[in-house]
Amino acid sequence: MRCYVIILLLAGLLFSTTALANTTAEQEITFRETPQALLTELLESTQHPLSFSSKDEFHAIATQQKKQSNTLIQQLILLARLYLQSGVVAENKYQHAQTVIDQLDIVASTPIDKAAVIMLKGRLKGRQSQDYEFAISQYNDALNLISSDLSTEANYFKLNLHQSLSTLNLLVLQRGPALTHLNKYREIAYQVRNDYFIASAEMALGKYHNRNNDHTKSLQYYTEAFRVGNRIKYPGIKAHAQLNLARTYRDLEQWDDALRYAHDAVTSFQGIGQDAYIAESLTVIAMIYGQQTLWHKAIDYYLNALQINEKLGSEIAQALNNHNIAEAYLNLGNPQAALTSITTANNIFVAKKVNHYLVYNEALFSQILLELSEWRQAVVHANNALKIAKQKNLMNSEREVLSYLLKAYRELGEMDKALEVADQLIALSPQNLEGSEDNSSASGLTEQKLKFDLSLLQNQLQDSTEQIQQKQLIITLILGLFVLTLIVFTVTLNRSSKLIAAQRHYKKLCLLEPITQMNGLRACLKQLQQYRQTELAALALIKIEALTRCDTQMGLTQSAIQIKKLITELSQRLSADIYIVKPGQYACCFKHDIDAQSLHQQVLEFTSNALCNNPLIPSFTRNMALSRVYVGHIKLPLLSNPDISVTPEIHFETVQYALAAAMTQPESTYVSLKSLNFAPATIFRSPLYLNLTQALKRGIIKAESNLTITEDWWPN
Numbered sequence: 234m235r236c237y238v239i240i241l242l243l244a245g246l247l248f249s250t251t252a253l254a255n256t257t258a259e260q261e262i263t264f265r266e267t268p269q270a271l272l273t274e275l276l277e278s279t280q281h282p283l284s285f286s287s288k289d290e291f292h293a294i295a296t297q298q299k300k301q302s303n304t305l306i307q308q309l310i311l312l313a314r315l316y317l318q319s320g321v322v323a324e325n326k327y328q329h330a331q332t333v334i335d336q337l338d339i340v341a342s343t344p345i346d347k348a349a350v351i352m353l354k355g356r357l358k359g360r361q362s363q364d365y366e367f368a369i370s371q372y373n374d375a376l377n378l379i380s381s382d383l384s385t386e387a388n389y390f391k392l393n394l395h396q397s398l399s400t401l402n403l404l405v406l407q408r409g410p411a412l413t414h415l416n417k418y419r420e421i422a423y424q425v426r427n428d429y430f431i432a433s434a435e436m437a438l439g440k441y442h443n444r445n446n447d448h449t450k451s452l453q454y455y456t457e458a459f460r461v462g463n464r465i466k467y468p469g470i471k472a473h474a475q476l477n478l479a480r481t482y483r484d485l486e487q488w489d490d491a492l493r494y495a496h497d498a499v500t501s502f503q504g505i506g507q508d509a510y511i512a513e514s515l516t517v518i519a520m521i522y523g524q525q526t527l528w529h530k531a532i533d534y535y536l537n538a539l540q541i542n543e544k545l546g547s548e549i550a551q552a553l554n555n556h557n558i559a560e561a562y563l564n565l566g567n568p569q570a571a572l573t574s575i576t577t578a579n580n581i582f583v584a585k586k587v588n589h590y591l592v593y594n595e596a597l598f599s600q601i602l603l604e605l606s607e608w609r610q611a612v613v614h615a616n617n618a619l620k621i622a623k624q625k626n627l628m629n630s631e632r633e634v635l636s637y638l639l640k641a642y643r644e645l646g647e648m649d650k651a652l653e654v655a656d657q658l659i660a661l662s663p664q665n666l667e668g669s670e671d672n673s674s675a676s677g678l679t680e681q682k683l684k685f686d687l688s689l690l691q692n693q694l695q696d697s698t699e700q701i702q703q704k705q706l707i708i709t710l711i712l713g714l715f716v717l718t719l720i721v722f723t724v725t726l727n728r729s730s731k732l733i734a735a736q737r738h739y740k741k742l743c744l745l746e747p748i749t750q751m752n753g754l755r756a757c758l759k760q761l762q763q764y765r766q767t768e769l770a771a772l773a774l775i776k777i778e779a780l781t782r783c784d785t786q787m788g789l790t791q792s793a794i795q796i797k798k799l800i801t802e803l804s805q806r807l808s809a810d811i812y813i814v815k816p817g818q819y820a821c822c823f824k825h826d827i828d829a830q831s832l833h834q835q836v837l838e839f840t841s842n843a844l845c846n847n848p849l850i851p852s853f854t855r856n857m858a859l860s861r862v863y864v865g866h867i868k869l870p871l872l873s874n875p876d877i878s879v880t881p882e883i884h885f886e887t888v889q890y891a892l893a894a895a896m897t898q899p900e901s902t903y904v905s906l907k908s909l910n911f912a913p914a915t916i917f918r919s920p921l922y923l924n925l926t927q928a929l930k931r932g933i934i935k936a937e938s939n940l941t942i943t944e945d946w947w948p949n
Contacts, residue, residue: 276312285336306341316330355369372397396433415434419434432470438454476513479518509542532558537913539551575601589625774892776892806835891906
């Protein structure tokens with residue numbers, strides 16, 4: 234009997250331990266996946282803000298809320314963590330966090346609760362003043378306080394501490410400690426046997442090695458993260474994986490894959506409302522374009538990221554965005570614009586005392602000032618960067634800054650200081666830092682080279698002797714080879730000419746619509762590619778229902794004749810270049826300004842006359858569709874900024890969007906779209922239909938129609 238009781242007790246203990254582990258794990262996952270929703274739930278559950286000044290008052294509040302005191306303490310700890318989470322939006326959240334921390338100071342009694350308070354104090358200071366060194370010290374104190382605690386709750390708390398410590402150490406450029414904490418994070422994740430945190434740890438290690446340009450290890454950890462992540466379904470894990478893959482492919486210079494994963498990451502983070510990571514993903518896209526020297530595109534995405542970071546109030550992120558924008562403008566040959574952005578970034582870094590970013594910012598500041606011939610100011614900022622670089626032992630940065638100082642002093646005519654800087658540069662040269670080479674190794678290398686040269690000369694002498702003996706034979710062979718080469722060249726040239734002619738012929742055929750042999754969709758896209766040079770003023774897409782099935786109702790031969798005749802007449806009437814997209818649907822390019830209403834009326838009149846007076850078109854078709862003419866219309870250019878390029882496909886899909894909206898109506902309709910002057914270039918990016926719909930809702934794009942088209946009718 235006693236044996237059965239013991240078994241039941243052990244089973245109950247095991248069940249309760251498992252339940253506690255599951256509850257703690259679910260809470261931590263919820264904290265990462267949906268922090269905003271969790272904040273709302275906790276505010277309601279805890280009835281925050283609470284008012285108490287002693288433990289007795291706190292216990293009374295817990296009793297009033299029908300909770301155990303320990304449960305309420307854990308909820309307050311989680312609430313403070315949420316207020317300090319970068320992705321969480323709340324008014325005066327740092328003030329609320331301070332209030333909760335002060336209250337926890339009163340009621341915290343267990344080692345793990347005290348450790349949580351210590352950690353929260355460090356995190357708050359790190360968030361408010363970017364004092365990362367203090368935060369690291371606090372986190373380590375918290376870790377030491379619970380080092381001997383092996384409970385489930387303590388393990389998950391240690392997991393959080395190690396993850397945060399790795400991030401903080403990377404921020405202060407301490408790679409060794411960062412890797413140590415990452416490995417410990419991974420070890421604990423496997424100990425608690427939670428796939429979510431295993432995938433997160435593997436991904437964090439992949440990110441670390443990617444930053445160190447160790448792509449082999451990076452891909453190894455990312456692969457393991459994906460393998461484990463396939464067993465779980467959390468959008469946050471997927472989004473972060475996409476972002477990290479984008480970074481890896483960017484570093485491998487595989488631009489298409491990098492852009493694809495980065496755009497997927499933006500979409501995923503938008504789906505879970507993590508604006509901070511949306512900004513980070515946009516920054517990655519900008520960096521990809523920057524590495525391809527597509528600086529205008531890079532600036533667009535940097536500005537979008539900056540706008541989000543301004544909304545979030547993330548000053549360090551804003552400073553980094555401004556630093557990147559300054560670099561882009563400098564590469565575009567616009568140092569004056571770069572100066573504005575670098576000044577903004579520098580003010581933030583100096584105010585926040587973030588020296589690990591300031592050293593690079595001061596260096597770029599000096600470089601920009603050199604471009605503006607502001608020699609004295611360039612010296613000031615170069616010396617600022619040099620001081621920090623020496624403190625942090627950043628030799629590459631020292632060399633870079635010294636080169637700027639050398640140029641500035643030479644331009645100022647201060648040759649004694651220039652010579653002093655030159656001496657420092659020489660002292661920092663790779664040759665001097667490596668020390669003297671092994672003389673014996675150099676001698677051995679020289680000896681091997683001499684032996685090789687001697688052997689080469691002997692072989693050349695032997696070859697020369699043989700060549701003299703066989704001179705006539707060699708000349709004969711050369712002449713024969715020359716004649717043969719001439720014949721092959723002549724034949725190849727003849728075949729190449731034929732291939733080139735055939736290629737031109739097929740390229741021309743490629744532009745034609747198969748049935749009528751008139752200009753088709755590809756020809757339209759080709760003209761749109763050079764719309765600024767050809768001075769196109771408008772683009773329209775017309776759908777005439779009466780002609781959608783003419784190929785089957787009249788036969789290919791007769792329909793081709795009739796359509797060719799109709800399109801020629803319509804082109805003359807509209808004074809436009811018309812392209813056949815498919816039966817009944819035609820693209821029109823106008824070199825003169827034409828509004829959608831006038832275009833729609835002219836097409837209606839033309840189709841009415843042309844179809845009614847044409848006996849070759851079946852009467853049931855004419856009667857069925859005389860009133861069904863749909864027009865999608867846009868004015869060119871889509872964006873007023875000439876530096877922003879919009880692809881022909883985007884132009885065409887935009888007018889397709891307008892036509893799709895018009896075709897939702899049961900009668901003839903036109904829809905015209907026009908972007909306003911302040912419209913950002915990002916609305917004309919994939920996914921286009923979604924971006925256009927959002928832009929219409931926000932009033933960035935103006936739509937005109939002869940009928941009232943509500944939001945429900947816009948394409949998805």
